[in-house]
Amino acid sequence: MPRTVTVGLDGSPESRAAAEWAAREAKLLGLPVRLVHVWEPAPEPPAQAPLPGAETYRRWTERVPREAAEGLRLRHPGVEVRTEHLPGRPAEILTDEAADAELLVLGSRALGGVGGFLAGPVGLSVVAHAERPVVLVRAGEQATDEHERDPAGIPSAAAAFRPVVLGLDTAHPDEDLIRFAFEAVHDTQDVGQELKRYGGAHAAIALAVNEAAFEAVASGLRRGGKLVMVALPAQGTVRVPIFDTVLGGTSVIGSIVGTRQDLAEVFQLHAEGRTRVIRESRPLSSVNESIDEVLRGQVKARIVFDLAEGG
Template sequence: MTRTITVGLDGSSESRAAAEWAAREAALLGLPLKLVHVWEPVPAPMAQAPLLGAETQQHWTERVPREAADGIRLRHPGLEVSAEQLSGRPADVLTDAAKDAELLVVGSRALSGLGGFLVGSVALAVVAHAEQPVVLVRAGEQAADEHEMDPVGIPSSATPFRPVVLGLDIESPDEALIEFAFAAAARRNTSLRVVHGWNPPPYYAYGLATDFELHAALARRESVALAELLSPWRDKHPDVEVTEESSYGTAGNHLADASRDSSLVVVGRRVRRNPFGAHIGPVTHAVLHHSVAPVAVVPHP
């Protein structure tokens, strides 16, 4: 079966932005695009209300995916586009759809007047449970936002891509996460900015506040460890320029800052199978809410 770039579509501005991002990514990967429109059936009494008659239901179940697919075909000639209408709980349906996808893309609203996402329950549930990488795209995301400024200071799709940012925990690095980030940078013909945040062990905390030499020694240790970890990946991807940033403090804050000048932020989600359900993790959760660029969440063991 041919893998697809699959996007969740519900007719909202955020899902339309997600569909446009997914179409561009499908073109970069040379894969077909599948639009999945999820319609959640309403209770019978509500379905019989005047405002939810046959015309309204037809709009959501037929017109939305058809019109979205037609628009993408016009804007992305040559891209293979299909649309599928499914019913059920959106989070469950999209999580299931991700199993046959190379990548699942969903939308999240941008915070009004602020940077970052307003991540809804559906998007969070999909990120927490999907077995394939999931990308969250803000409402209003434009192709030009992923590119450097032109000579007059305006982002343009005619200029090079901004760097891809990878958030990396050097204590438990995952090869699938690192490979995803390098591949994303390579197909964009841009650089990879690897961001690592560190904090000292608790027994160092007091001394670190007063001992600048101790702080410098710990910082050097973290920087050396990051460089050694990335060395074989540099050899594997010699065409990708890599910059490394090992900074004291919370990784989520450093990644949110780095997102302001990136085309994509890549973070991991450790898969934990326990009776209390799936978890996203504090760093990834912070990035999802505060990044101003699209965020790819890569699940790994």
């Protein structure tokens, strides 16, 4: 089953901000948003108490994810939004739901500064027990908050995304955490712009079948740089800006299989830790769903099927 960007929604301003952030992230990742509202069944009140019963309370709480989903679909066209209404204890249910999610998004109270992420007991429990990434979003978080300031000093969605900060225990580095941070950079940053920040690439070897990948690395070449095209784009064409190519003196080279020297250089780069293989291991039984994800463009890299996990 394809992963989703899952949101714990309770109707609070914090959780609504989390839903907005999740919709923006889901668009970058090409994944659907799943709004999960957890309600704890209320006991039936005594006959003499003028309080709504459990069924009335349940129907009222069902409005929360439904109305939130309608708003997200209007503000984020093209993003698939699903809703789920589950009974139980919020901390336990959300921890279970995180296991099948690409990431779980929760709201937090905004107090400002690094210490501004104040999570309640539910959030603290989920962060402590979830095995998938959990993102905390402050109330009032806006799309422009994720971007650098423009030349006028104003945060703008047209500016580059702000850097991804990775807090790491250098004595015991976690590979999954490092991978998540690098994937976050890949999903949000303009690759060409990032390369230009470091002077541009002398050469780029394009191995992806997505034409957007070719165009991104081509825009990040330095003067006189070379783009080596190895893979074949799915659409069979790649757009190269003639003006920038001529003035920058860049060149595009085609290579069907490469040479032994090319292969030796690639292995050497990897041995030096300058390249990283992005792959995902799945059981063979998920082959049909995986093919569907590939066709929808939702797979970030290569999928390796484990024959030992079922067929």
